[in-house]
Amino acid sequence: MSYGSTPPYPGPPGWGGWMPPPPKPGVVPLAPLRLGDILGGAFATIGRHWKQLLGMAFTAYGLALVAIASAIAIAYTAHADRLDRVLDSDVAPGWDDVAPLVYTFGAVYVFGLFVVLVANALIYASCPAVLQDAVLGHPSTFGRVWRRSVRRVWSVLGAVLITALIVAVPLLLIGTAFVALVVTLITLSSHAGEFGWLILFGFLGAVATGPPAVWLWVKFCLAPAAAVFEGQGAVAALTRSSQLVRGDWWRIFGISLLAYIMAAVASYVVQLPFSLLNAIGPSLTDDASTSGAALTIVITSLAFGLVALLVGQALTAAFPQLVVSLLYVDRRIRGENLAPALAEAAAGPPAAH
Template sequence: MAVAQDAGWGGAYGGAPYGGVPYGGPPGWGGWTPPPKPGVIPLAPLKLGDVLNGAFSTMGRYGKPLFGMAGALYGGALLIMAAAVAVAYSSVSGPLKRVVSLSYDEEPASADVVSLLTALGVLVLLGLVTMAVVSGLMYAAVPAVLREAVLGRPVAFATVWRQAWSHVAPVVGALILTALIAVVPVVLVMVAILGVAVSIIAMESDGGALTATGLGLLGVLVTGPLAVWLWIKFCLAPAAVVFEGQGPVAALRRSAQLVRGDWWRIFGITLLAGMMAAAAGYVVQMPFSILGMFPGVIGTSSLGDDPSPAAVIVAMSGSLVAMMLGQLVSQIISTTFPQLVTGLLYVDRRIRTEDLGPVLAEAAGVPPQGFPHQGPVPPHAGGPAQW
């Protein structure tokens, strides 16, 4: 496949924005030729506006498979956890009632405490496993939709589901490795600082608490930037898994390779996308929170002086349902939009560094205008360029 060797701004794209040829365009025109745009983005180096417009366009054109997948996953996770809480409550309702009814000067029975802690531990473990699987599926589903959106091809919910399931294990592995690489050094440093702080406070020296607080802030200032730097360095790993079929470790290496030389730009766009998603999620969640106040107030007004935990849960059920629905919608937005932006940044980096634009144009079946063919694309370290 003949494509341009140099992926620089003035090489593969003729020195014009978006890969256009500044002179010598189509016969009779002689001006700049825009790059092809079969899908949600032009197949050329992307500006900030292109990335954001591409993310919004993908949500608009591919909303059914995208939000359908998100709703099914997070809704299913919510139902699983609700059923688990119901089963746990039925199992430990007796110990819970006895512990709640104790006065301040009474100690709970050890058997009751063990039962409650066991149930809580099972719920926490189930929640962690469920969220890991759901997050892995979403981080795999968004690039699967985006791959077709870039090429302008339709995609069905069943296809997205199959592709997400086929990549969920390596995506979860890449996410776990990223979290460990970014968080473990921070945790170790903070533990060391906490130990120093405890020692200072235990010595009861003058200004010990103030010194401990200062050490804690110093630890955050030292380790926080390290965690952010590592997180951005590996943020393209899920997209590498889906687009290229990479394993977890290879995906981390691939992400680091693509981010190299453009860390600050990726950081800025990722931060902006996260802030936009958080603001949109807050705005969407607010009506649900306001709506949930009314059944909560009405339900609690009917409670007696000494209500049981079950009575409190029933009285607050309307408020809890409204809050959970609001959280569900907010979670879908805060997960989907930033991942679309990250996936487009992955595409942008491959267009800039590997001249992927002509390859995508050929895959989409459109004329590769604005792409002067000069030779084969050099393969990256992990193998030949894939899509």
């Protein structure tokens, strides 16, 4: 279902000042949402639809891993002889020898970066797609979520890329200043005059551009939800997000920041046991009686580590987007009286997708 605009509807009057509680067909009540409703709704969505969310995460990141590994294998196969000559040469290789390697593996790096961005956009699109059923209390399947997400992934990717470019400005400035500072310290300040202006420019530029970048990031944070719920394109979704955030910037900023912190902590807790296993893995292989047993321990440790990394990445990407998508629903309920349309949709059969 697409969450389109709805006319105002006052709802049933109360009896003697008493108002009945709002309907709750799914994970949240169909009324203005409080912090507890939003966080509880996000957790309830994960609890009810974890198969779809984890399935999307494993599929997206798994396909990304296969694509990147294939690109690396093709690049290595094409330049294996040249790479061996460069690495085994006793003399410093010339630019003519190194240039094809730099260009090829640079292209692989750019391709890998793009593939990861597409995978993240697919996860960002899957969260509102899951919430379309979770809010209405309808059952969901991986196939339904996959089709909804794939149809909107390019719009979500465009919105995410534009927002990322805005946020990247202060990050690049502070990174430039940090690198210049490290170079100055390593060279024992012999180039302090040469890099001093760069350090000052980087830090002052980050201070100047940081607050506007955060402000714009919050204004555009509802764009993925708008792209999926309303079928908006990238630019239209950014404009729609800006409209919905207007007048409630600080609340959306605070709840979104809390969601990212909670996701980071949960991801760390999930990955911690596997990190400990990887840390003690080498000592176990030393004590293994046979090489086969040692290899089994290493492979098992790597497999569990990869699973933990995928689960942690899924939590880091999915939980904040579920919270932000519920903020989108909340803003529509508060500003556009979306609740009656949701209640009507919840009473009917699930829409075919």
